Amino acid sequence: MQELVLATGNKGKVVELEALLQPFGWNVRPQSAWHFAEAEETGLTFIENAILKARHAAQHTGLPALADDSGLAVNALQGAPGIYSARYAGPECNDQDNIEKLLDTLKDTAPEQRQASFHCVLAYLRHANDPTPIICHGRWDGMIATTPQGEQGFGYDPVFWIPELNCTAAQLSTAQKQQLSHRGQALRQFVKQLQASL
Ligand SMILES: O=c1nc[nH]c2c1ncn2[C@H]1C[C@H](O)[C@@H](COP(=O)(O)OP(=O)(O)OP(=O)(O)O)O1
Numbered sequence: 001m002q003e004l005v006l007a008t009g010n011k012g013k014v015v016e017l018e019a020l021l022q023p024f025g026w027n028v029r030p031q032s033a034w035h036f037a038e039a040e041e042t043g044l045t046f047i048e049n050a051i052l053k054a055r056h057a058a059q060h061t062g063l064p065a066l067a068d069d070s071g072l073a074v075n076a077l078q079g080a081p082g083i084y085s086a087r088y089a090g091p092e093c094n095d096q097d098n099i100e101k102l103l104d105t106l107k108d109t110a111p112e113q114r115q116a117s118f119h120c121v122l123a124y125l126r127h128a129n130d131p132t133p134i135i136c137h138g139r140w141d142g143m144i145a146t147t148p149q150g151e152q153g154f155g156y157d158p159v160f161w162i163p164e165l166n167c168t169a170a171q172l173s174t175a176q177k178q179q180l181s182h183r184g185q186a187l188r189q190f191v192k193q194l195q196a197s198l
């Protein structure tokens, strides 16, 4: 069975990534099974950070590694918080702090001006020195709600409004979110590309 380390410390991502990879018969192991410090996300793009995180995990485990660098880009904020989504409200902040900062920043932005997109870049390195990583990018368009709603998911899900469904991403099941989300799209591309490269 093919073994793979998920190069993320985010439990919400682990749930979503495992759900889509396990049916393909991989033995997927979260990096929390080891005890190394997280990679520093010093890149200026999702692509750079995803590669840094995957390389770091491959170095520490000796296994092929899949990393996810993702975030929210708000049109009215010229794409912010973008790659800084996890640290938007400060270095030690949590999801709720980030949501509060976002809603406060957008408090004078009219409902029809609140377009946003989630982005997910997956980077897969077969080993730490792999010169041809597989890189996939998924995007999900929506709006920023004015108040949080829903309990599912993680991160900015409670304020990511999906106009077609009249609900937020936090009101979808993992399976429903997977069909639409940036991460689901990137994962489906990844599975195809990996199978084509085997
Ligand atoms: O589906 C999503 N639903 C809601 N929020 C999301 C989603 N996908 C990414 N996000 C947010 C969470 C975090 O604020 C940032 C990712 O930051 P990012 O550095 O990639 O992840 P992280 O630090 O939580 O874990 P790690 O770097 O160990 O993978 O974007």
Ligand SMILES: [Mg+2]
Pocket: 041, 086
């Ligand atoms: Mg991170």
